[in-house]
Amino acid sequence: MNKITVIGAGTMGNGIAHVFAQKGFNVSLVDVSQEALNKGLSAIAKNLDRMVAKEKITVEDKEKTLGNIRGYNELEAGVKESELVIEAATENVTIKLNIFKELDKICPPHAILASNTSSISITKIASVTKRPDKVIGMHFMNPVPVMKLVEIIKGYSTSDEVTKQIIELSKKLDKIPVEVNDYPGFIANRILMPMINEAIISLFEGVAGVEEIDSVMKLGMSHPMGPLQLADFIGLDVCLSILNVLHDGFGNAKYAPCPLLVNMVTAGNLGVKSGMGFYEYTTGSKELKVAKSFKVPA
Numbered sequence: 001m002n003k004i005t006v007i008g009a010g011t012m013g014n015g016i017a018h019v020f021a022q023k024g025f026n027v028s029l030v031d032v033s034q035e036a037l038n039k040g041l042s043a044i045a046k047n048l049d050r051m052v053a054k055e056k057i058t059v060e061d062k063e064k065t066l067g068n069i070r071g072y073n074e075l076e077a078g079v080k081e082s083e084l085v086i087e088a089a090t091e092n093v094t095i096k097l098n099i100f101k102e103l104d105k106i107c108p109p110h111a112i113l114a115s116n117t118s119s120i121s122i123t124k125i126a127s128v129t130k131r132p133d134k135v136i137g138m139h140f141m142n143p144v145p146v147m148k149l150v151e152i153i154k155g156y157s158t159s160d161e162v163t164k165q166i167i168e169l170s171k172k173l174d175k176i177p178v179e180v181n182d183y184p185g186f187i188a189n190r191i192l193m194p195m196i197n198e199a200i201i202s203l204f205e206g207v208a209g210v211e212e213i214d215s216v217m218k219l220g221m222s223h224p225m226g227p228l229q230l231a232d233f234i235g236l237d238v239c240l241s242i243l244n245v246l247h248d249g250f251g252n253a254k255y256a257p258c259p260l261l262v263n264m265v266t267a268g269n270l271g272v273k274s275g276m277g278f279y280e281y282t283t284g285s286k287e288l289k290v291a292k293s294f295k296v297p298a
């Protein structure tokens with residue numbers, strides 16, 4: 001495989017384009033909005049600059065990587081001759097199903113269609129195409145250039161051959177692929193989200209404050225970020241939507257999202273991306289500051 005298309009230039013999409021381009025793949029990055037595309041391309045350049053500053057790559061490597069990426073606003077032009085399309089659009093079932101229906105029509109028949117979904121069923125996505133054996137989950141972690149894991153999700157009809165190809169490809173990116181079956185939340189979020197939810201419930205019940213909860217998990221379990229900071233980093237809306245997938249998918253009350261999480265999302269406090277979550281991100285400082293507006297019932 002040499003020609004790869006990434007759909008969606010947001011944090012995950014531009015990170016995926018970055019790692020493929022850095023390994024010499026010919027990458028088409030597609031986003032319907034020119035503004036989002038420009039933002040994604042400048043995020044890649046900024047992350048490459050950071051790597052140059054840390055002497056992990058040379059300026060020449062950076063230029064080569066950027067030269068391997070082309071931006072497109074139109075799906076059809078972006079997927080032309082692509083052997084693999086990785087969808088990293090908004091985490092919304094309807095949007096994803098529509099994209100896959102369209103991809104199935106316009107992509108070469110041999111092309112593999114992958115989704116970077118964090119929790120939407122690969123089997124469901126595959127069911128709207130005429131090539132369910134060639135639909136697979138490639139779940140990268142944020143920040144994509146840094147995190148080693150790619151969770152490879154085998155849908156109900158995904159072929160062994162396609163799974164093998166995607167595992168080998170992930171290794172070429174210097175990532176570590178881990179194969180899992182397609183059940184709600186796969187493995188990463190089936191385990192991560194209940195931990196985050198439990199941290200929010202602990203805060204909601206007044207067991208401890210924001211910094212205390214995060215300190216316990218950072219200092220006691222060597223997590224690089226506490227669960228509340230991580231929830232802000234992932235996006236509280238994304239956490240809520242994944243918990244709803246787990247709750248609906250298993251019909252088990254243990255996955256019910258904490259009402260505090262629901263309230264924060266409803267109020268628009270979505271974490272880093274909105275400037276406010278459990279912490280404030282408006283000062284531009286790297287130091288964490290617990291959100292002033294943070295309200296927990298006494």
Ligand code: CAA
Nearest residue numbers: 047050054118140141142143144145146189224225230234
């Ligand atoms: N691109 C390239 N390099 C980057 C980067 C990026 N976007 N972001 C960070 N880095 C590099 C830095 O240059 C730095 O490199 P060195 O080690 O060589 O110095 C290294 O990563 C660490 O970065 P920082 O020093 O800036 O900051 P940090 O030490 O606080 O680490 C972090 C930042 C890597 C994000 C770390 O806090 C971490 O690992 N956090 C947990 C992340 C995590 O759990 N991700 C998974 C989220 S879940 C998910 O993505 C899936 C889902 O479905 C919800």
